[in-house]
Amino acid sequence: MENQGAGQGLHARVLETLGPAITAGEYPPGTILRTDELEERFEVSRTVIREAIRVLESMHLVASRRRVGVTVRPTEEWNVYDPRVIGWRLAGPDRPRQLRSLTVLRSAVEPVAAGLAARHASPAQCAELTEHAMGMVATSRGQQLDAYLVHDMAFHRVVLAASGNEMFARLGDVVAAVLTGRTHHHVMFTDPDPAAVTLHVQVAEAVRVGDADRAEALTREITAGAMAELDVLAP
Amino acid sequence: MENQGAGQGLHARVLETLGPAITAGEYPPGTILRTDELEERFEVSRTVIREAIRVLESMHLVASRRRVGVTVRPTEEWNVYDPRVIGWRLAGPDRPRQLRSLTVLRSAVEPVAAGLAARHASPAQCAELTEHAMGMVATSRGQQLDAYLVHDMAFHRVVLAASGNEMFARLGDVVAAVLTGRTHHHVMFTDPDPAAVTLHVQVAEAVRVGDADRAEALTREITAGAMAELDVLAP
DNA sequence: GCCCGCCTTTAAGTATGACTTTTACGTCAC
DNA sequence: GTGACGTAAAAGTCATACTTAAAGGCGGGC
Numbered sequence: 001m002e003n004q005g006a007g008q009g010l011h012a013r014v015l016e017t018l019g020p021a022i023t024a025g026e027y028p029p030g031t032i033l034r035t036d037e038l039e040e041r042f043e044v045s046r047t048v049i050r051e052a053i054r055v056l057e058s059m060h061l062v063a064s065r066r067r068v069g070v071t072v073r074p075t076e077e078w079n080v081y082d083p084r085v086i087g088w089r090l091a092g093p094d095r096p097r098q099l100r101s102l103t104v105l106r107s108a109v110e111p112v113a114a115g116l117a118a119r120h121a122s123p124a125q126c127a128e129l130t131e132h133a134m135g136m137v138a139t140s141r142g143q144q145l146d147a148y149l150v151h152d153m154a155f156h157r158v159v160l161a162a163s164g165n166e167m168f169a170r171l172g173d174v175v176a177a178v179l180t181g182r183t184h185h186h187v188m189f190t191d192p193d194p195a196a197v198t199l200h201v202q203v204a205e206a207v208r209v210g211d212a213d214r215a216e217a218l219t220r221e222i223t224a225g226a227m228a229e230l231d232v233l234a235p
Numbered sequence: 236m237e238n239q240g241a242g243q244g245l246h247a248r249v250l251e252t253l254g255p256a257i258t259a260g261e262y263p264p265g266t267i268l269r270t271d272e273l274e275e276r277f278e279v280s281r282t283v284i285r286e287a288i289r290v291l292e293s294m295h296l297v298a299s300r301r302r303v304g305v306t307v308r309p310t311e312e313w314n315v316y317d318p319r320v321i322g323w324r325l326a327g328p329d330r331p332r333q334l335r336s337l338t339v340l341r342s343a344v345e346p347v348a349a350g351l352a353a354r355h356a357s358p359a360q361c362a363e364l365t366e367h368a369m370g371m372v373a374t375s376r377g378q379q380l381d382a383y384l385v386h387d388m389a390f391h392r393v394v395l396a397a398s399g400n401e402m403f404a405r406l407g408d409v410v411a412a413v414l415t416g417r418t419h420h421h422v423m424f425t426d427p428d429p430a431a432v433t434l435h436v437q438v439a440e441a442v443r444v445g446d447a448d449r450a451e452a453l454t455r456e457i458t459a460g461a462m463a464e465l466d467v468l469a470p
Numbered sequence: 471g472c473c474c475g476c477c478t479t480t481a482a483g484t485a486t487g488a489c490t491t492t493t494a495c496g497t498c499a500c
Numbered sequence: 501g502t503g504a505c506g507t508a509a510a511a512g513t514c515a516t517a518c519t520t521a522a523a524g525g526c527g528g529g530c
Contacts, residue, residue, distance in 0.1 A: 010512080047282070051289045055292075066480090076404070104351070165339050167337065170316065302492060302495095474527105477524105478526090481522100481523105482522105489513080492510090498504090
């Protein structure tokens with residue numbers, strides 16, 4: 001996840017405490033927070049608390065009502081596509097569940113994105129793609145998982161961007177977060193699956209020659225692999 | 236789109252003016268807004284403006300920097316999955332573009348969601364599904380487009396919810412917005428495509444009997460139809 | 471005894487003025 | 501021309517006073 005929201009203001013600091021706490025379930029839905037209580041707890045002024053609350057409200061994590069206070073909303077109402085919410089949940093206790101959701105989303109989106117990329121990708125993007133695929137090949141053996149990850153993330157980011165769909169493009173961070181999670185929680189001694197590496201190379205090639213169906217099918221294989229890994233990764 | 240954000244506070248009213256204006260491109264990226272200027276324009280206190288700005292900032296529509304002001308961010312950085320941003324853009328000048336993006340997203344997500352629904356749907360959800368499919372059949376002829384729309388939206392909402400994936404479930408509003416847009420901008424005299432109606436009935440059936448592949452394939456046909464309509468709808 | 475409406479009280483919302491902090495930009499010396 | 505420095509501008513923070521909505525209790529009417 002990108003560094004979005006690690007801002008410097010006081011309100012940002014309050015947010016970085018309350019957000020994770022709420023998404024972690026430390027304040028179950030229905031919990032009531034009062035502003036003056038928070039004011040005291042964080043030793044900041046009312047202004048700061050209110051601004052933090054306003055942001056949490058815009059994420060649909062809480063609702064603020066007069067004469068009642070700030071109540072935590074039920075999980076189903078959260079804006080689960082907010083990058084900050086995603087980041088917080090990935091860092092919290094329902095990380096496995098979150099990783100599953102995101103991987104399923106990937107498996108739906110990426111193949112279609114790859115198909116579109118085959119139609120729309122610019123020469124420059126095609127070049128980037130092959131470059132990163134090559135990079136993956138080069139780093140796929142001999143405990144270079146971190147270097148491999150960089151290429152893997154970049155590869156998928158380019159595919160999503162090349163799809164020409166802004167909604168897809170904005171999922172680059174999500175995919176990056178999933179891949180990072182995979183690498184850092186997997187058995188760090190195992191080199192990446194050679195079959196997966198080959199698939200990436202083939203996708204790059206399919207996109208380059210404009211074979212949308214093939215790009216889509218190959219990417220579907222990649223995401224199927226990710227889904228299969230999931231049972232080990234997020235039980 | 237749900238009524239999310241039509242709040243009653245003053246800051247909400249400021250937001251409902253600035254948000255649409257920014258997403259409509261009235262303040263091109265790089266534009267600088269100063270708080271005291273806005274204060275004056277909206278005839279409200281600093282507090283109110285600051286809270287509105289904080290929300291816009293959390294949507295990545297603007298960035299606030301000391302000694303500079305509040306600058307409008309480039310489009311690529313916006314949180315395009317924020318329901319309010321989606322709503323604003325659908326109401327603005329790049330509605331066609333937005334409709335395209337969302338329909339492509341639909342075409343990626345819904346088939347996979349239908350496949351999952353076939354595996355996970357509860358008996359109650361299956362019942363709802365057939366009910367709404369029947370409702371679509373019943374209202375598919377004789378200028379009952381509004382009634383048809385209600386069933387159509389409900390149908391897709393149930394499929395997304397039944398997928399068991401919270402990320403998918405949260406796209407219910409998006410799909411509803413797209414369907415609404417379709418109905419209200421289409422030739423209002425044309426009854427829905429009978430083939431599409433049949434497909435919905437068949438999807439309900441496939442989900443009921445747990446045939447994931449069939450549910451997915453049929454839904455892919457539905458979304459392909461939606462994509463085809465797009466050229467007429469959003470040129 | 472029960473229901474409806476008023477009234478109190480509480481907590482969020484708004485307004486304002488004073489003060490702090492960051493930082494872009496212009497100036498001046500080298 | 502370059503670099504250090506100082507100034508000022510605008511956001512950020514704080515404290516306080518006041519306004520508004522509404523939850524929950526109180527009392528009167530039925």
